[in-house]
Amino acid sequence: MLMKHIILIGFKNVGKSVVAQSLARTLNCRHLDLDDKIEEIYQKKNNDNLSCRQIMLKHGEVFFRDSESQALTAILSEKEQRVIAVGGGTPLREENKKIMTGHLIIHVSAQRNVVYERIMLNGRPAFFPENDEPIVSFLRLWEEREKVFQSMANCTVYNNGPLKQVVNNIREILLLKLTVI
Numbered sequence: 001m002l003m004k005h006i007i008l009i010g011f012k013n014v015g016k017s018v019v020a021q022s023l024a025r026t027l028n029c030r031h032l033d034l035d036d037k038i039e040e041i042y043q044k045k046n047n048d049n050l051s052c053r054q055i056m057l058k059h060g061e062v063f064f065r066d067s068e069s070q071a072l073t074a075i076l077s078e079k080e081q082r083v084i085a086v087g088g089g090t091p092l093r094e095e096n097k098k099i100m101t102g103h104l105i106i107h108v109s110a111q112r113n114v115v116y117e118r119i120m121l122n123g124r125p126a127f128f129p130e131n132d133e134p135i136v137s138f139l140r141l142w143e144e145r146e147k148v149f150q151s152m153a154n155c156t157v158y159n160n161g162p163l164k165q166v167v168n169n170i171r172e173i174l175l176l177k178l179t180v181i
Helices: 016-027 034-046 052-059 061-076 094-100 112-121 134-152 163-180
Strands: 006-009 030-033 082-085 104-109 155-158
Touching: 006 016, 016 030, 016 082, 016 163, 030 034, 034 052, 034 061, 052 061, 061 082, 061 094, 104 134, 104 163, 112 134, 155 163
Parallel strands: 006 082, 006 104, 030 082, 104 155
Antiparallel strands: none
């Protein structure tokens, strides 16, 4: 029987990757960022080092989302328990929702205005439609995705303070889940 993975979901730039790294250290297990796995698989198949952003821009969203589903399937089939940070769009695909079911899903959120500022520091993201103003795209996607994240998650934590506090909040949740079982 496979052990449950701990999957962190949430909007881009809420801090899922940083929280996953710190949580994994605290729990003495490995962490994995789904974007890293997508890039690794892409590199092996295409002998080309591209970032997720570059893959999406070069091949389009459908290709990227297919690659994302393949990488997620590969990770979740591994027996070693991990803390996994997935991209903000990963939970939107029905196929991904199904394969994440049964694992512990934690929704990481943060203040909306802070998330928008973090996103825009790197320029307009590839998943914002070009014909919309960035803030309009952001607000629409935030509303759509937050509903999905909340419906899938076993719990929500807010990354609005020190990283140590966020990780401690998750540890408390994990302890509660273990005592309920």
